[in-house]
Amino acid sequence: MVSIRETHNLSAQVQPDSLGRFGRFGGKYVPETLMPALTELEAAYAQYRVDPSFQAELQQLLHDYVGRPTPLYFAERLTQHYQRPDGTGAQIYLKREDLNHTGAHKINNALAQVLLAKRMGKQRIIAETGAGQHGVATATVCARFGLQCIVYMGIHDMERQALNVFRMRLMGTEVRPVEAGTGTLKDATSEAIRDWVTNVESTHYILGSVAGPHPYPMMVRDFHAVIGTETRAQCQQKWGGLPDILLACVGGGSNAIGMFYEFVNEPTVRLIGVEAAGEGVSTAKHAATLTQGRIGVLHGAMSYLLQDEDGQVVEAHSISAGLDYPGVGPEHSYLKDIGRGEYYSVTDAQALDAFKNLAQLEGIIPALETAHAIAYLDILCPQLSGSPRIVINCSGRGDKDVQTVVKLGTVISDE
Amino acid sequence: MISDRFQSLRSRQECALIPFITAGDPYLETTAEALYILDRHGADFIELGVPYADPLADGPVIQAAATRALQRGTRLEQVLEMVATVSPNLKAPLILFTYYNPILNRGVRAFCQQIASAGVRGLVVPDLPLEEATELIQAAADSGIETTLLVAPTSSPERIAAIARQSQGFIYLVSVTGVTGVRSHLQERVKTLLTDMRRITDKPIGVGFGISGAEQARQVKDWGADAAIVGSAFVKHLAAANSTEGLQAIAQLCRELKAAVTTTSLMVNS
Numbered sequence: 001m002v003s004i005r006e007t008h009n010l011s012a013q014v015q016p017d018s019l020g021r022f023g024r025f026g027g028k029y030v031p032e033t034l035m036p037a038l039t040e041l042e043a044a045y046a047q048y049r050v051d052p053s054f055q056a057e058l059q060q061l062l063h064d065y066v067g068r069p070t071p072l073y074f075a076e077r078l079t080q081h082y083q084r085p086d087g088t089g090a091q092i093y094l095k096r097e098d099l100n101h102t103g104a105h106k107i108n109n110a111l112a113q114v115l116l117a118k119r120m121g122k123q124r125i126i127a128e129t130g131a132g133q134h135g136v137a138t139a140t141v142c143a144r145f146g147l148q149c150i151v152y153m154g155i156h157d158m159e160r161q162a163l164n165v166f167r168m169r170l171m172g173t174e175v176r177p178v179e180a181g182t183g184t185l186k187d188a189t190s191e192a193i194r195d196w197v198t199n200v201e202s203t204h205y206i207l208g209s210v211a212g213p214h215p216y217p218m219m220v221r222d223f224h225a226v227i228g229t230e231t232r233a234q235c236q237q238k239w240g241g242l243p244d245i246l247l248a249c250v251g252g253g254s255n256a257i258g259m260f261y262e263f264v265n266e267p268t269v270r271l272i273g274v275e276a277a278g279e280g281v282s283t284a285k286h287a288a289t290l291t292q293g294r295i296g297v298l299h300g301a302m303s304y305l306l307q308d309e310d311g312q313v314v315e316a317h318s319i320s321a322g323l324d325y326p327g328v329g330p331e332h333s334y335l336k337d338i339g340r341g342e343y344y345s346v347t348d349a350q351a352l353d354a355f356k357n358l359a360q361l362e363g364i365i366p367a368l369e370t371a372h373a374i375a376y377l378d379i380l381c382p383q384l385s386g387s388p389r390i391v392i393n394c395s396g397r398g399d400k401d402v403q404t405v406v407k408l409g410t411v412i413s414d415e
Numbered sequence: 416m417i418s419d420r421f422q423s424l425r426s427r428q429e430c431a432l433i434p435f436i437t438a439g440d441p442y443l444e445t446t447a448e449a450l451y452i453l454d455r456h457g458a459d460f461i462e463l464g465v466p467y468a469d470p471l472a473d474g475p476v477i478q479a480a481a482t483r484a485l486q487r488g489t490r491l492e493q494v495l496e497m498v499a500t501v502s503p504n505l506k507a508p509l510i511l512f513t514y515y516n517p518i519l520n521r522g523v524r525a526f527c528q529q530i531a532s533a534g535v536r537g538l539v540v541p542d543l544p545l546e547e548a549t550e551l552i553q554a555a556a557d558s559g560i561e562t563t564l565l566v567a568p569t570s571s572p573e574r575i576a577a578i579a580r581q582s583q584g585f586i587y588l589v590s591v592t593g594v595t596g597v598r599s600h601l602q603e604r605v606k607t608l609l610t611d612m613r614r615i616t617d618k619p620i621g622v623g624f625g626i627s628g629a630e631q632a633r634q635v636k637d638w639g640a641d642a643a644i645v646g647s648a649f650v651k652h653l654a655a656a657n658s659t660e661g662l663q664a665i666a667q668l669c670r671e672l673k674a675a676v677t678t679t680s681l682m683v684n685s
Contacts, residue, residue: 033567198593311520312468
């Protein structure tokens with residue numbers, strides 16, 4: 001069984017400094033009211049991450065409730081799809097985070113944070129959600145532990161993700177619609193922070209990505225690092241080596257960092273993050289923060305940010321509600337700047353093709369977020385020689401997105 | 416300088432009134448008018464909010480004002496042009512209230528020089544806590560701008576002491592655990608905090624977030640504050656009526672509030 005490792009075992013280069021910075025990125029850009037809460041959270045996390053009873057409870061729940069470890073699946077038909085006439089081509093594996101309870105990787109973090117919140121004596125939980133996967137994961141663990149739960153969600157996302165809104169409400173969570181801005185993840189996050197500023201003494205904020213002020217980017221990464229540690233063990237078991245390429249979608253970047261982190265110090269492993277190019281990075285409608293953004297501050301952290309020439313945060317666009325975010329986790333910005341991570345983008349249309357492709361080749365309907373990572377194979381595979389092993393983080397399942405795709409009416413035809 | 420003016424207010428045992436308005440709501444011309452009016456009707460300093468797309472320390476009233484201003488195309492450049500025209504004619508020093516990203520976007524040093532040449536004297540950045548503020552405080556000081564830091568009801572005594580040491584012009588005591596906006600009652604905690612802060616600093620203390628009316632303004636004055644900062648109530652007036660009525664309303668509110676924080680000295684004088 002893998003467990004969250006202790007700081008001293010890890011390379012210093014991917015640990016934030018005392019101000020919570022990865023290089024120049026990260027930090028704590030929040031109203032003073034929240035600073036004591038962040039200090040309290042840092043202290044609690046430092047204590048419980050090495051606490052055997054906390055770890056034992058977490059590991060057991062990850063195993064029995066979440067369903068870990070998730071399989072590393074060899075995608076045979078997808079592999080054949082990209083095979084060259086001479087029989088070479090990428091060997092494609094899927095890390096099946098979609099098989100987790102609630103259908104995405106998000107449950108790893110929500111579960112761990114709710115255990116932490118309970119130990120901190122917090123009875124009220126708030127969260128933000130875009131696609132609803134983090135909201136559902138948080139609603140689930142709050143139901144499991146009998147805690148009051150309020151989830152902020154943009155009104156536009158509530159429409160796109162009606163199924164997940166229903167699931168959250170069914171589990172007793174109050175879903176609060178956010179009308180500000182574009183009614184998407186950025187606005188839901190701001191509203192959750194406002195709630196936290198107001199109710200900080202009774203409330204724990206289960207932030208859903210590797211974004212936000214320190215210690216969230218580090219803590220959420222650690223809670224998802226189980227994805228990468230399992231992957232390493234499974235690769236070892238299947239072929240006795242490391243993967244050559246890791247591929248994951250990046251909105252805030254939690255599933256990607258969860259997979260990458262284990263391999264950051266393995267120079268032979270390429271780390272590739274795929275952002276949402278929406279209608280194209282040359283248009284105003286995309287969410288390709290690392291590709292197109294400039295350094296800025298959003299939701300408490302310094303990172304790459306989509307902003308206009310005045311430093312106003314601009315609206316992001318993606319067909320995928322989970323990628324529709326103008327910021328990105330600070331550790332990704334750092335990995336990009338030091339050249340350790342590679343970040344590219346694919347459009348809505350390319351993601352929709354991949355959505356359909358994976359369904360028809362493998363019988364797996366991926367989340368539209370995940371479909372972005374799959375779609376990059378079209379670009380990546382022709383560039384590769386030999387038969388490198390690619391592991392794609394299949395971060396979530398696509399049930400929630402079926403209505404979105406049906407409405408577009410363009411993808412499915414009788415072929 | 417902000418601190419100089421506080422000194423002279425203090426020598427007269429006067430509590431300052433600091434109204435806040437959002438630049439560009441409803442129009443930038445109205446904002447210019449409003450600055451003159453507040454200056455004439457009792458404002459000792461004026462806090463001018465730069466509209467920002469993601470104002471996470473603000474409640475619904477100021478957030479909506481910022482959204483309207485941005486939708487009308489208000490840009491920092493224009494705000495500063497307006498300030499440059501208006502500020503030479505104001506007695507009350509101007510304090511700019513802005514989130515950090517627009518500052519970072521221009522470059523900390525360039526931003527400070529630019530606002531200083533427009534006539535701004537002070538700076539409040541609600542999402543920049545002490546730990547992240549060093550660079551800005553230095554750059555601002557080099558341009559003759561005083562950067563005021565915020566203290567919250569949740570701040571520990573150690574943090575309060577450290578913030579008080581670094582804060583310039585005055586110390587901004589946030590009176591509620593929460594975002595900006597009108598509250599019906601002020602927390603008694605503010606009284607305790609003011610008493611505690613008095614023991615560790617002789618810098619002026621302004622109390623804001625949640626003060627809307629004369630009674631609350633008088634309350635913070637009686638608790639020993641050097642300034643009462645009132646935002647949402649002014650912003651509401653400017654947003655609710657047509658501009659003429661809005662401007663009349665803020666003139667009246669400003670007079671009432673100033674009277675409330677100077678009751679004692681008026682009585683002494685009369």
